[in-house]
Amino acid sequence: MALAAELTLSTTEQRDAAYHLHGYTDASQNVKTGPMVIERGEGVYVYDNQGRRYIEAMAGLWSVAVGFNEPRLVEAAASQMAKLPFYHTFSHKSHGPLVDLAEKLVSMAPVPMSKVFFTNSGSEANDTALKVIWYRSNALGQPQRKKVISRMRGYHGVTVAAASLTGLAYAHNAFDLPIAGILHTACPHYWRDAQPGETEEQFSTRLANELEQLILREGPETIAAFFGEPLMGAGGVVVPPAGYWAKVQSVLRKYDILLVADEVICGFGRTGNMFGSQTFGIEPDMMVLSKQLSSSYLPISALVMNDRVFEPVAAQSGELGTFGHGLTGGGHPVAAAVALENIRIIEERNLVDNAAKVGAHLRTRLEQLANHPLVGEVRGVGLIAAVELVANKESKAPFGKPGDLGRMVNGSMALNGVISRAMGDALAFCPPMIITSPQVDEIVDQFEASLDEVAHAIA
CATH class of the missing domain: 3.40.640.10 (Type I PLP-dependent aspartate aminotransferase-like (Major domain))
Incomplete structure (x- = not known):
């Protein structure tokens, strides 16, 4: 209760930080900063409580096949x-x-x-x-x-x-x-x-x-x-x-x-x-x-x-x-x-076929980034993929501690309107199976921008 008393419960984020223990989250950090609060979804997009729109490149937790507002x-x-x-x-x-x-x-x-x-x-x-x-x-x-x-x-x-x-x-x-x-x-x-x-x-x-x-x-x-x-x-x-x-x-x-x-x-x-x-x-x-x-x-x-x-x-x-x-x-x-x-x-709606077709486009776009200095490996099948990030392509060595590079790029992507997930230094892509090729392009364009931002920051 002492923790709750120290926070002004004037925003949803602060109330969450006061009362909510999250899974797979740094609990001490969440107390300080609070979470991203998502309020609504529409197709492959979600919106936070500040009105910002994100393309959900993880389908929530690998799981929302049909999008975030399917009326049926x-x-x-x-x-x-x-x-x-x-x-x-x-x-x-x-x-x-x-x-x-x-x-x-x-x-x-x-x-x-x-x-x-x-x-x-x-x-x-x-x-x-x-x-x-x-x-x-x-x-x-x-x-x-x-x-x-x-x-x-x-x-x-x-x-x-x-x-x-x-x-x-x-x-x-x-x-x-x-x-x-x-x-x-x-x-x-x-x-x-x-x-x-x-x-x-x-x-x-x-x-x-x-x-x-x-x-x-x-x-x-x-x-x-x-x-x-x-x-x-x-x-x-x-x-x-x-x-x-x-x-x-x-x-x-x-x-x-x-x-x-x-x-x-x-x-x-x-x-x-x-x-x-x-x-x-x-x-x-x-x-x-x-x-x-x-x-x-x-x-x-x-x-x-x-x-x-x-x-x-x-x-x-x-x-x-x-x-x-x-x-x-x-x-x-x-x-x-x-x-x-x-x-x-x-x-x-033949979403399995769509996953195969659009997933191939996703991997093609990601593979075009293979020469980026931070990209070690692009891998995937169907509509699921990952990009392993490295500081040194030859040795496959990380930047700083393992996971640092993944966190930096993942954070930059969120600021650029894409929700992904860092698994150590691997960035995952697993969007809803209703996604289109132009929406995949939106994901990869912002991922590339985030790679460039982080590469510049650590240079």
Whole structure:
């Protein structure tokens, strides 16, 4: 309360600084400066409480596929709210929107799937996946088979188990994470981590061999599953190198290890196909879905599983009398109705094709900046991309401390009317899938101006 007394609550920013603890924010800095307060959205643009307009080059948090003011989603929410504002799925209960959504997700999955379990966020869905995997191992009489493998720089959420799967230090530091039984293997970032003279295929082979050696060291009979994003998002928009997923899947099949595809960012068109698993030839046993599932208009997520996963779980629940897991808001009827309408819009308006076409234009424009002194690498696929910033192109060294350059350019972009996200020294681009090529040009023009401003400032 002493903090609140020191601030004059005359502006929204000051009130936020007084009372709000933000996620992924320097809390001490927010107390001093307050946040950017966004008041409304329109298409690919958002407006702050001072009337300034920004093109939202991150679709919020990788998630608003259909733009920020889609009336059909508003109507879907209002209509369902008036009809059935809430119901649960415990003890043999369900409701129409959820039945329709479960059927839709199974039917559109890129590989044969069987059942869907609904949660509220990607983090909860990944936690659920881990619990289901452990439950399944017990059902199969393999109680020792509980370890799971994810990757350095992978991102799977922030709840206790999901944050443990995440392979980023900021999700672990001071939280006493990761928990036991979570292993991490190498990040497949060819530009950063390949050895001199190593081709993409050779790099992929080396990483697959390292994965196999990890499995053998731990004991294959103790490894239950591998978690991976088709394309790594929050870890820097890392596009897997040639041959990577084929080689990894070969290792997993050899040792009968489940594959969980975290499609939270990649799903529903972001990579130029409906799912990232299609883009990269992945055949998962489980898929984790969220974000663009509802364009994040309402919280909803889903864990989709095949019969290889479901059948032992169902048998175990029969022996125990129940599957003792569930969430009050999981599969909320209003969120489910919005998700169904959101998927219809994506399909009717061919937004997956638009993501592929406009995304190619985005990468072309960004690649034209490759000779800029601050640009180290341009990478991406579909309508998601990143530019890695460096102070020295040859050594790939950062300017000052790692992340300084990213923060500077990201701040300049905001002043120039573009919201991006700095992941260390990588700037991410993941706009709504309704974006046009001229709007992409607006993003890249302001990004180039920001690069020039920062280059001049540090010269």
